[in-house]
Amino acid sequence: MLRESMGLNRLRRLGPPATLWRLFSTCSPSVTVLDRLPSALGTLPPGLEAFRQARGIHRWSDRTNQTGSAELHRLPFSRVSEQDLTFFENLLPGRTITDPDVLMVHNVDWMKSVRGSSELLLRPQTTEEVSKILKYCCERRLAVNPQGGNTGLVGGSVPVFDEIILSTSLMNRILSFDKVSGIITCQAGCVLENLSTYLEEHDFIMPLDLGAKGSCQIGGNVATNAGGLRLLRYGSLRGTVLGLEVVLANGTILNLLTNLRKDNTGYDLKQLFIGSEGTLGVITAVSILCPRKPRAVNVAFLGCSSYRKLLETFQCCRGMLGEILSAFEFLDSACMKLLEKHLKLTNPIAENPFYIVIETAGSNATHDEEKLHSFLAEVMASCLVTDGTVATEDAKVKALWSIRERVTEALTHDGYTYKYDISLPLENIYQLVEDMREHLGNKATNVVGYGHVGDGNLHLNITSHSKDPDLLAAIEPYVYEWTARYRGSISAEHGLGLKKRNYIHFSKPPGAVALMNDIKHMLDPYRILNPYKTLPDHS
Incomplete structure (x- = not known):
């Protein structure tokens, strides 16, 4: 029987989604270990070399096999000299960071799967400072790694070797908000959750909602074209971003900021930078x-006995809820078991092979509740749904959402995790999970699936006791070949970064990849911006 919000007595009060640091600190200690070699690999001024030795800074090897694919070699970029340090310290007094303890956090990705060896972190506060940094780096051929909240999952937000880290964390001002149009203009370093809080005070919301909203920054969200939980209702950032301010590799400031919803004048250049992962320019305002x-x-949190019935429930949901439907998420029983085992969460309904989280959002509570109850009566009567519960109060709404949002946290306790972000035709989404389980057999600890049914996005996660090269070889390129066979995308919303760059051909034809490379060469001829990312090595 369906339990409504007032009868939600079996659902324990869950805590808020974990912070980035909490997740970071509980990740498996198994990380890619790169061979350390003496800093004499490069020719260094004596003063800087003495500084490094005094601070315990060591250079990583000039080559590594971080991703299980082709061996990477450091490109012939310049190395940071004492003269460079002097320039940056004069430009950014107190914001030119060489402290290895601070750098350590910025050199390692959230998954602890990619580790760089940058010895310099820059924290500009203005677009003009970013422009001066990039102009100087371009002239000196110094590689730069733009970094926002560093919550990416494909190794795109951290250095591979010793690239200078350019952090946007201090560029966190809201520049303007129009209460009539609902258009907000802000710097790239604004944290997504802070923007959401600000907008809610003005009776608006962000069109983007992510599990990492407490740490991720809007510039990084745009640079990776993040999707999130509300894409079904509000679309992707390619539609909601009206304008950008971008600094090109040579320091040129490209002001594409606009408050116009309709502008059909020439090429829509901002689209080049949305989803470009910092390889074409540094986004400074949005x-x-x-x-x-x-x-x-x-x-509503519902249970289904099969994936086929889950899809039929989605079809019924879209037809009966229409304009008030804002999210349709799913997780499998393996995810629920991890939540129960590692986070001690209680399943609020009877055990099922699949679980659905449906959110409605509208302007009339009575109208919306009537539509939702009609839909629930229909799916229960037709046996599409076996059990469920509904919440309308804020605390209980957050509690139900946290079951879906905390799957990532639960996975960090299950061992080393291999994460795949796949877009597929709806009928094939869960088939990949089942085929992967059969393909891997007992090589993996767990193979689980969850994600956004509303937009065809599967998050496939595979866990093992520790990082296992043999397991990785069994997963890749099998997972990408399978995805290509069903005409899917190997990257639905996380980007390509370092880890997927050499698999781009599974989703894009050679002509498209060649054109991307031409655009990269035109905008960044010395390839100083986020090198080793997005485009394949042969380009």
Whole structure:
């Protein structure tokens, strides 16, 4: 029997989604270990070399096999000299960081699967400072790694070797907000959750919602074209981002900021930088169209006996809920078991092979509840759904959402995790999980699937006791070949970064990859921006 919000007595009060640091600190200690070699690998000024030795800074090897694919070699970029340090310290007094303890956090990705060896972190506060940094780096042929909240999952936000880290964390000002149009303009370093809080005070919301919202930055979200939980309702950032301010590799400031929803004048250049992962330019400011805050939000947590019935429930949901449907998420029973085992969460409904999180958001509570109850009565009567519960109060809404959002946290306790972000036709989404389980057999500890059914995005996660090269070889390129066979995308919303760059051909034809490389060469001829990322090595 369906339990409504007031009868949600079996659902324990869950804590808020884990912070980035909490997740970071609980990741498996198994990380890629790169061979350390003496800093004499490069020719260094005596003063800087003495500084490095005094601070315990060592250079990583000039080559590594971090991703299980082709061996990487450091490209012939210049190395940071004492003269360079003097320039940056004069430009950014107190914001030119060489402390190895601070750098350690910025050199390692959230997954602890990629580790760079940068010895310099720059924290500009203005677009003009970013421009001066890139102009200087271009002239000196110094490689630069733009970094936002460093919450990426494909190794795109950390250095591979000793690239200078350019952090946007201090570029966190809201520049303007139009209460009539709902357009917000802000610097790239604004944390997504802070923007959401600000907008809610003005009766608006961000069109983007992510599990990492407490740490991720809007510039990084745009640079990776992040999807998130609300894409079904509000679309991707390619539609909601109205304008950008970008600094090109040579320091040129490209001001594409606009508050116009319609502008058909020439090429839409901002689209080049949305999803480019910092390889074409550094995003410094963004203008985004934000929807009004819904007056009524309902969340239903339902159980289904099969993936086929889950799809039929989605079809019924879209037909009966229509304009108030804002999210349709799923997780399998393996995910629920991890939540129960590692986070001690309680399943609020009867055990099922699949679970659905449905959110409605509208302006009329009575109207929305009537539509939702009609839908629930239909799917229960037709046996598409076996059990469920509904929440309307804020605390219980957050509790139900946390079951879906904390799957990532639960996985960090299950060992080393291999994560894959795949987009597929709806009927094939869970088939990949089942085929992967059969393909791997007992090589893996767990193979689980969850994600955004509303937009065809599967998050496939495979765990093992420790990092295992043999397991990785069994997963890749099998997972990409399988995805290509069903005409899917190997990267639905996380980007290619370092880990997937050499698999781009599974989703893009050679002509498209060649054109991407031409664009990269035109905008960044010395390839100083986020090298070793997005484009394949042969380019």
